[in-house]
Structure formats: structure tokens, C-alpha cells
Amino acid sequence: MKFRRSAPLILITATAFVIVAASIISSLLFTRMISSVEEKQFSLMHSIVAFSLEGAEDRALARAALIADLPKARALFAARDRAGLLAEYSKMFTDQKEKYGVAQAQFHLPPATSFLRLQTPADFGDDLTKFRPIVVAVNRDQISRKGFAIARSGPAIFGVVPMFDPQEKPIGSFEVGIAFNDVLDSLKNSYNIETAVFIDETSLHEFATGIDPGVFSDQNRVGKFIRFHSTNAAVFQSLVSDKDLNATDNTQYTREALGVTYGIVLVPLRNGAGDVIGMMAATSDFSASRSSRKRAFVWQALIALFSIVLLAGVTLIVIRGTLLRPLEIITSRFAMLSTGDQSGEIPEPELLCDELKGLAQQYEELRGAGRKET
């Protein structure tokens, strides 16, 4: 082993190892902090989506309850006066649709037969039992319910309330459905969060017979789902795949699209029976936190480089400058002396370290003795 090479190498390697390890740990801690910030952002997005959906459900339920309690509505429905109900509430529905995003309003007869759709008055009499479990439950239990469903006019957020005749005898139910478009566009305008609703295509074909067939385009098809509405189709095309939509619980992930890293949350939409009928996706730009992470890594690497180079310098200068190089000179002088050459001097012996000063002194004494002999 050559001490001149191996000693500094061992010391510098050990130093570098410690510094790199410390930098990696520090980088991991920073990454965790960034992840925690992103986690909070995800949590906020989940809350915003949940709050908006619940808010839409409550608005639908409140509107339905308001109409269902009106004496005239009760009397007309009890008398099965379809034309009277239409005359009374048609304008109200048009206003609600145009101003407040109410997409559907329907009276049902027990157990779940359409009596009057204010959005399509000509369509009535069909049985909703198969795909409207909430309506069945409301008519069975006489308790208001809210939730998502795919109706004939398309998927919406519904509030369904039981209706009673003037003698408080159950006569059916009334529902109000708020369009997803309205909720999604509000989210976009209020929070700048891009959102999309994906609905199971089979269910759409089976139940939503009244929707625009243009929805079933290849562009909107994502696996078994149809992108029913989105606030930014280009972004969602890259961010949500059919595999992602197979989740049955709240999901979150990050993905890059069009050069920007996005955080995506997926919230399953379940009907009254608990079956997943679709997914709601919300996405937000995460590029700021990702960029911070990369920048922090570069700065930490630079600090590590400075630390290693500076400590390596100290190691090399101390070991080689104060120990090995003077030792090399003293050794060469002893070698000269052994061959009888007494001309070699050790320069600046006073600047040597104490341990080497003794050696240099011994050399000078030996050299002096040799001179006396000659």
C-alpha cells in the first residue's frame, strides 16, 4: 500500500460518502416536504370536488322539496292532471334551466313510473325501476334522497322528494336534476380547476336514450367510459386513461401532459344502489412544486460538490504538504547521505511539524558528524 495515494483516497472517499449520504437524506426530506404540499393540494382538490357535488345535490333536493310542498302541485299531482302540472311549472322549469343549470324535473308515480318530465313533456309512462333506484327507494320509504343517476335525459345530480296529496297520503315523488356541466363549469370559473365527467358507456346506451348521440364519438371514448363533459378536453385526453378509470375508490396521481405536470384526482360517481356509474376527474397544475423539487436537488448537489472538493483540499494539503512531501525530501537526503553525499540540505526545517523536525535534526547531526570525519 502506498500511503501517499491510499491515505488521502480513503479519507476523501469517506468524506465524500458522508457528504453524499447527508445530501441524499436532505434531498429525500425535501422531497417528502414537497410531497406533503402536493398531498395537501390533492386533499384540497378532493374537498372541492366533494363540496361541489354535495352542494349540487343539496340544491337539487331543496328545489325539489320546494315544489313538492306547494299546495297546487300536490293537488294537481293528486288529481293526475298532467296538463295542469305542465301549465303550472313549465315556465318555472325553463327559467331554472336557463339561469341555474337545472337540467331535469320529473314527477313519478309509485313505484317509479314517469308521470311528467318537464324537460320532455311528451315522454312519460315509462318504468324507471331498473335504473333509478333512488326513485324506487323514495316511493317505498317516503324519505327524501339525493345522488347521481343516469336518467333518460342524461346523467345528472338528483334530489328526489316524496309527494303527498292534501290529505297527506303518498301519491308519488318529484325530482330535480342538476346538470354536471353546470357544476364543472362553476368549478373551473371559481377555482381554475379543470374537471371532467366520465360515464359508463353501456349504461348511457341503455338508459340515457334521450341524449345527443354525438357524445358517443371515438374522441370521447376512454375504455368503457365516455367523457360526457369536460372543461378542457385536450388536457384530459393525455391525463386520464381507461386503466385509471377502473378504480372504484377515490384515486390520485400525477402525470405529465403537454410539458406540464398535473395532479389528478378521480372520484367515483355511485348511483343509489352503490354501483359506480362514472368517474369525476379534477386536475390542477403541479409544475411549480415539481420544478422546486428539481431545483432543490441541483442546489443540494452543488453544495455537496463544494463540500467534497473543499474537504478533499484540506485532506490533500495537510497530509501531503505537511507530512508526506517533507518525509520524501528527508528520505532522499538520507539516501544521499548513505552514498556519502553530504551536500543535501533540508530546506526550511523550522517550518516542519514537530515530529519531522526531530528527524531533520538527526539528519543534520549525522551529516555534521560525517563532515567532521572527512
Next chain:
Amino acid sequence: MRIFAVVLLLFVAQVAVAQSPPKSTDLPAGSQRVEVQAGGQPSSQDLTSLPLGKGLPVMVRTGLYFQSITAFDDNEGAFNGTVDMRLRWEDPRLRYPAETTPSGFQEYRGPKADQKLKEVWVPRVALANLKESPADQATSLRIFPNGWVELMQRTTGRFAIPIDSGSFPFDKQTLDVEVTVSRETTGEASLVVLQEDIDFSRPAQDLSIDGWTPGLVNIKKYTRPGWYGEFHSGLVVGLTVARDAGKVVVPVFIPLLAALLIPMLAIWMNHTEAGEFAIDTFELGNIIVGGLFAVIALNFTINAVYKSVSKGDNTVTRLFGLNYVALGLGLAIVVLLYRYNVPMRLFGRYVQEQVFSYLSWAVPVLAFGTALAFILVAAS
């Protein structure tokens, strides 16, 4: 006498009528009256007043299409271009039977559009960051049977934009167009963006900008404070453009990195013989001073060509800073090590030898490592 009494009574009655208080419907001069009927419509068909039929605020759907960008000067913080602004809102007062227009809408262009705009309510929307009067502006108005109004306005002009050169030359800039409602408050008219407006808001397919690659269009809402605590609705529609970094590497980064070699040369040119330096300090000092002038000249040149990077914290200013630090370090090495042999005086010639040997590789490694870090940070 009776006749006189009757005449007197009539006179008193006339005076009383003449002095009666004004009717409650009279309004002070300058005030505007809107009588709302049960249906929410004004009694008189003053079509220039706010349409109240759909409630307030009137939702004005807004989109902006980037037709062309003829020049983008990031030094001045401005771009020249043509944009199409599309505003759509519903005014139920303008509904008419669909069968009266075979094309599906009433269309007004040029002077007819200008005239029609005076007859109906139109949100007063301005492109707030236009630097001067537009070079050209054309307007088209369409009114649909269901009361929807579509105002299309093509504007050619110079738009002022903020420049963030922090990530130069890997920076992305946003060619913003600020669309602001200048008259109506947020309670009266609000700009909104829905999917169709997003689809409309895009760059033209053949749009190209020298030295930049066009990307997506982003839309952000904002509100501008008005009088009496009111606000005005606004949107910033921005076309993201990424700088072609390759075009900047040769004129900016190669000289900056080459200049970093000057102090290294002053270190490398010397060598030791028996622990003492062989080259005259004066010559090496000259290299440093020459390098200082070279970096100052380069600084002036780059600042003149790329004004946007002359201020603030960005890769170029950092690299200039690094150059000055490296020159300062080189000068310190020449003076303290080569001229006055400070390490030798303090610790002996062998330590000085090692210090010199160490500095020969450590200074370049740290200098170029730092330069690389600056570039990587900008690229991230």
C-alpha cells in the same frame, strides 16, 4: 259676487295644482330608470340597457383566437399580432322568429355592425394591454333567433406583456391579451369561459414566431378594482411560447463559459520548481486584467442584445456573477500565492506546492460545476 267667488276658487285650485310635489316616478337629472315588468323586461324597449331577462350578472362567454404573431420582442416586453376576440351573451329582448333568417342568424359587418352596436347592449370590453391604438380593427355581429348575440372583433396591434427571464434560455413566456370589462361591474357583467370558448381559444395552425415555439393557450380570470368597492371582470388569455434555447447557446453561453476559462488559464500557466513559482506574476496578472475587460465587454454586448436578461436574477446574470467571482479568485491566487507566497511563508514550501496543485483542479471543477448548476436550475 258668486261669479267672482267661483273664479277665485278656480284660481286657487290652479295654483294648488301648479305647486303640487313632483310625481314619485320623476328622477333627478342624469339618473337612469329601468322599469322591470313581471317578465323581467323593461317596459320601454331600450335595447342598449343591460339585458335583465336572464338575471344578473350577464354571463359573457369569452374566447380569443391568436390569428398571427408577426413579432415578439422579449426585450421590450411586447408582441405584435392579430387576435380574434369572441364574446357571446344572451339578450332575450333580441329574440326573433327563426324563419325570418334562412342562414340561422342576423349578421352585421363593417359600418352596419358599428351601427347595430349602438342600438343594442354590448358589454364594453377592452383589450387592456394594447400599447397604442390598434393598427386595424374589424367587427362582426351576429344575432341568433334565441337571443344569443355573438360579437367577433379582430384586432391587430402591439400588446405589452410582462417578461420573466428567470429561466433564460429555457424560459417560457406567455403572450397575454388582457380582456377587461371596463364599464359594467362584476355584478352586471361577468366574463366566463366554457368548453366551447376553450376550444375557440387557440393559436392558428400555421402560427409561427421566430425563435419561439408556440404552445397552449391558458385562460385566467381576474377582477380589477373599480369605484366604490366595485370590481370589473377580466380574463387573461395567454399563448405560451417556449424559447428555442439552441439559438441562444452560441451567442450567449459559449462566450460566457469561455470567459470562465480566463482565470483558469492564469492558474494553469504557472508551475513550481523546488516549491517556488516559475512564471512572473506580472504576466499572469495581465491575463486576469485582460479577462476582466473581456467579461465587461461581453456583459455590455449581451445586455445590449438581450435587454430582458440584463436585470434581475437569471442564468445570464448568475453566469456573469460567477465570471467576476472567478476572476476575483484568480487575482487573489496570483497576488497571494504567486506574488507573495503566503502559504510558503506560513506553512512552508511543501504546503504551497500542494495548495497550487489543489487549486489547479479544484477551482475549475467548482467554477464549471456551479455554471452547470445554474444552467440545470434554469432548465428545471
